Amino acid sequence: MDAIQQHMLDTYRAAQLSEPAPPPPGRHDRAVLRDLYRHWLRHPPTRGPRDHSSPSSAPPGPSGV
Secondary structure, three states: OOHHHHHHHHHHHHHHOOOOOOOOOOOOHHHHHHHHHHHHHHOOOOOOOOOOOOHHHOOOOOOOO
């Protein structure tokens, strides 16, 4: 089921229960992305402890390299 179908089903259920209709899908996407970007600017990701696995520790591939 895609977002439009889910929205239609939710709207139908809300009408049956005399509740307000839900907002259409994607209505708040821009605001959510803007807030995530602002959060990232204030709290940039930090690098965790170094990962000790390296490509050389991986088993050799089919070519033997």
